[in-house]
Amino acid sequence: MALPAHISPMGRLAHYGYLIFCGSVLLFLIAPILVIVPLSFNAAPYFTFSREMLQLDPSAFSLRWYRDIVQNGMQNPNAAFGWAYLVDSWNNAQWIHSLKNSFVIAIATTILSMLLGTLAALGLTSPGMPARGLVTSLLISPMIVPIIITSAGMYFAFSTMGLTGTFTGLIIAHTVLGTPFVVITVTATLEGFDRNLIRAGLSLGASPVRVFRSVIMPLILPGVASGGIFAFATSFDEVVAVIFLADYDQRTVPRQMWAGIREQISPTILAMATILVLLSIGLLTIVELLRRRTERMRGTTL
């Protein structure tokens, strides 16, 4: 942003002050995430940059905390790398165990949320829907109620249904929390959907099923997909419900981190955090690509 010639020195000062302020806020946002990445390669079990690290001494960096993710809990962590080592790690390492749980629960949650959420969004945007506003706010209310209350209530209710300490219980809990995101994104997509396209498809000779498959689906799919990714991220990140409802067998990555931080924070957590940052970069990229695709189709920007 070039400054016009008529700006006074005071105005100039204010402008640069404003830019510096915004830069600092951006730094505040991103710095915590960036700091843990190099620290996860720290060879020493400390949480600050050692002199050697700042001098980029290779011996100050190591992958030991990443190795710990794979090994911690293995029956025979010192075995030579090979098939047996991998099987041992897959079956016994704590972090691998929680990673498996996280993915199983998140994927199941995603599928269930997308199914329920998309159906509900189709209903909410169809012309005959009575009391639309009220129903919408009821359907997204799990986003509004503090998670601690939801989890406490679920603990009471699920224990009478025998759902505590089960995968089913966790998947249900996460679906409750994740579905509102699908409802919101798909409803937004459908509201921007021009119903004349359906009529056009029919008038061009396609059957209703064909129109749904070749016209409606491709257009609302980005919305459904980003809703699904939101649901996935919600489940993958969620820890309060897991604390209340899960046993050791269902321990997820955030739950494992929670336990680790409360007991004794070890740099292994930073290594895991780095992996999670990579995962969130991946999810963010997918959502951005989907959003841009939609915008390109609507011809609004870019």
Place this chain on the structure above:
Amino acid sequence: MMSGTIANVRPPAAQLDGAKRRQVLRQYRRSQRRDSLRALALVAPLCVFLAVMFGWPLATMLTRAVSNDDFGAVLHRTSASLAEWDGTGTPSERVYADFAADLRQARDEQTMGQVTSALNFEWTGARSLLMRTVRQLSSEPENGWKEKLIETAPDWGNPDLWILIKRLAQPYTSRHFLAALDLEQAADGSIQGVGPEKAIYVTLFWRTLWVSAAVAGLCLVLGYPLATLLARLPLKTSNLLMMLVLLPFWTSLLVRTTSWMVLLQDNGVINSMLVWLGLVSDGNRLSLIFNVTGTLIAMTHVLLPFMILPLYSVMKSIPPSYVRAALSLGASPVTAFWQVYLPQTIPGVLAGTLMVFVLAVGYYITPALVGGQSGQLISNIIAYHMQQSLNWGLAGALGSLLLVGVLLVYWLFNRLTGGQGLRMG
């Protein structure tokens, strides 16, 4: 669009006569009903799912907060015979006999704990009193249970204790809610504040309130200028900078909290840097964590994107011509900002502040990890009663109060914005 479609479908009923008109109207209503049913059928699965898996749990929590089931169930004979007692003098022999029978059964079924903890909460020394009493239950008394129990412990001759037991044996109780507000019911039934050493919840509610308000305020102060910049920059640049806002938004809460623990520790990155820069001496490292400061810093960071996104989306919809118009009409840039730009961003400010405030009020993880003693919020004490003290009734009461508070804030927001609802990025 929707109303337009309906208007087109509506038949010109006025021009039709008698039977024909009724028939058309009927067909029209039928087609409307079919549309509604189809829409409802699509919404139904999620509605049912949420009713069972979300609505019912919340209802369970509310009933927990008022129910007295355990106590009344264990002492079911006693509570039945106490119902006839008018509360003056000591109860009849029958009450004492039933009480002994109930206690014996509870001892055998190992349900004494529920009686003990409830009674101990309100009657000092109830635990040892009950333990002493239970030991005397093996042999039948010679002169009836009344005499034997009073002999064992004179408390059993105190009518106040029996009034308390009668009250605790009711199926519903207000004691959890009273306790959640640092109140209790005195022996005579009047409501009074608890002693200062037990009064912690009101303080916690106030702290939760001010911490949340402070976090919302901090987010607004940090987020507003940044959002204006993002809304003004060309799309290519702003999309790039937006990534810096969205990445924290997408990064796991625990990752971000962990990283603040790493940064804020006494030996963490920030203190090490300050010492290295000579701003702080090695002995006087700032205590930035395990107190309210840590909670404020970490929660502001975690919730900042929730402020920036609605602000940005509102600001993006304000064309630059408004500020230009104000300037061309002679307003200084400052006047143009305060009188023209800012009023138009109010919906975004309200939405963002509400989002951050409501999320902050219910925050659990971050205060638990970085808050220490002084940085704990109401959620943490709910979790404590859920998991450690196992006082579920109190946890339910605290949760219900929190829920009512959150819903009130939403209601207020809807009133303020005229029911426009939330706008997210």
Place this chain on the structure above:
Amino acid sequence: MAAVTFENVSKTYDGKVSVVDNLNLRVKEGEFLSMLGPSGSGKTTCLMMLAGFETATSGEIYLGERPISRVAPQRRNIGMVFQNYALFPHMTVAENLAFPLRVRNISKADIAPKVKRALEMVELAHLGDRLPAQLSGGQQQRVAVARALVFDPNLVLMDEPLGALDKQLREQMQYEIKRIHDRLGLTVVYVTHDQSEALTMSDTVAIFNFGKIQQLATPDEIYETPCNSFVAQFIGENNMFSGTICERGDGVCKVRLANGDQVHALTVTDAPVGATTLLSLRPERIRIDPPAADGWTITTGEVIEQIYVGDHLRVLVRVFGGHEFVVKVQNRSAGNGLTPGQKIRLGWRASDCRALDAAAGQAGAA
């Protein structure tokens, strides 16, 4: 005295492409000047530089005698009507009008009558308490005009102010703006891409393309004597056909067409003999069955099609071995007996056919 002067003004955003290219322009006191051109021709950028929202890369703009590139927009005292009006949505109509007076620290007692008078001028005195969103498009437009005038600016800028209105309302508003201009003796710079708007309202029209003024003249001059092929094509309808100059005389020339025919034309271009030229001929200047008179070009053609427009008929005629000419015939009586395939004689005054430069092909014009 000139109210506004552009002196060698250039503007570029990326250092490569000039949006405005070495522009010189004078707007006289009390003049209504329209900037007309296709989108991206630089007209809006000129307006924004004048208002102070864009800065010229080089050159200077004067308001009267005063150079203004170092004057902040809010100190220029220029009234502006924006494309979508930019009425402040959170202020009532009266508050919108009071805004420029308030920021000038005019006392409350003086503001009220001024606002009232401005509202009366645009016939909206009864709507002062409404919010802009509660007004119709036409009413919003009037409020925008009133707001730009209420503080007695030296100069009023209008950026496509009628673009959002439907045709009928637009014509009515053109008349009203013109009336206000005449009554108050304002200097107005008006940007539009609608040529009929520019032609009906303005004292002077500046035709923009590629950041340059192609022609600056009165509306009738612009229409009757376009100085180059871009203006000819952009304003009104024209039959354009190209040929080679084979003879240049005193103001007239002889042009050979692709099929070998030769026509006389008024020389506007300064291209030499042998160069290509684009000839332009207004459809309403072509006569069917013309009188055999001196200075007329006569040819024959074949009727392709006849289109009924209402007040006139458009006849499509194939001439000169392939060119399709549009001929406008006034609708005097029912049917003129022309049928497709019919051979007819047609002709025009040689001075109505203008030989212009050959560059019109690249202009992205309508």
